Amino acid sequence: MPGDFADVHAFASDPVVCLHQAWGPNTVEDTHEFLDDAVAVVDGRYQLAILSGGVVVGSAAVWTTSTVHGTGELGFTLHRDFWGRGYGTLVAQELVRLGFHRLGLERVAATCRPENIGSARVLEKSGFRREGHLRDAVVIRGIRQDSLVFGQRAADYPGPLSP
Numbered sequence: 001m002p003g004d005f006a007d008v009h010a011f012a013s014d015p016v017v018c019l020h021q022a023w024g025p026n027t028v029e030d031t032h033e034f035l036d037d038a039v040a041v042v043d044g045r046y047q048l049a050i051l052s053g054g055v056v057v058g059s060a061a062v063w064t065t066s067t068v069h070g071t072g073e074l075g076f077t078l079h080r081d082f083w084g085r086g087y088g089t090l091v092a093q094e095l096v097r098l099g100f101h102r103l104g105l106e107r108v109a110a111t112c113r114p115e116n117i118g119s120a121r122v123l124e125k126s127g128f129r130r131e132g133h134l135r136d137a138v139v140i141r142g143i144r145q146d147s148l149v150f151g152q153r154a155a156d157y158p159g160p161l162s163p
Contacts, residue, residue, distance in 0.1 A: 004049065008035060008057035011079035020113040021077065022140050032060075046098045050078060050091055057082045062095040064106065070106035072099045083118060085092035100154050110150045111138075123150045127158060 009031040011017050018024030026034065038047045044064030049056045060076035074095040077085055092110070099105040109130060112119035124130070128150035137147040 001102070004056045005031060005035065008059065011058060011077065015078060017077060017080050017134060020116040020140070022118070022138055044072075046095070046104060048091070048094070050076070052082065052087070058087065060091045060095055062099045062103065063110075064103055064105065065135065068109040070104065071109065072103055072105040072107070073109045073111075074099065075110065088119070088126045092122050092128075096126060096152055096157070097159065100157055106154045108152050111147045112150075113138075114146050115142075116150055120148060120150075126152075127156070128152045154161075 010024065010027065012024055012026040012031050012034065013086070017026045018026075024030070038059065038061075040051075040064070044060050046059045050060060051057035058076060058078035059076070062072055062074040064072045074092065076088060076091050076095070078091075096108055099108040110123050112123065114120075114133065120130070129152070130148060132149040132152045134147045134149060136144040138145055
């Protein structure tokens with residue numbers, strides 16, 4: 001939403017928040033483009049704003065990667081003032097629920113950099129299993145870097161699979 005620009009830009013332009021991301025730190029134009037994409041209706045995707053006290057403190061999404069295989073992926077970003085306060089875990093759990101209940105996925109994956117210990121912990125606390133360490137899998141600011149792969153199957157989901 002247009003009124004959320006300053007909130008979103010506050011975390012999306014922060015070099016510390018973007019350290020392990022393939023995007024950012026955002027310019028003003030980058031954040032406008034992100035918001036345009038975030039509000040677009042896309043089949044097979046749920047895009048969420050993470051709010052605290054009416055302020056946007058992060059963004060998150062779950063999306064289908066293959067309808068044939070019933071697979072999807074999730075991702076999330078939080079303003080650093082909200083790290084370590086349980087927001088990431090709650091958001092990841094909600095994204096998994098949306099993936100299984102609303103998108104009908106059989107498997108949801110997530111990735112993070114090995115150095116991003118906080119995100120790895122969030123994923124594990126949200127029911128993901130670490131499934132692999134991919135060497136030189138992503139390019140971040142022109143440098144090839146490793147990525148950890150996490151997965152969760154609908155068959156292992158602890159909650160009910162009906163909405």
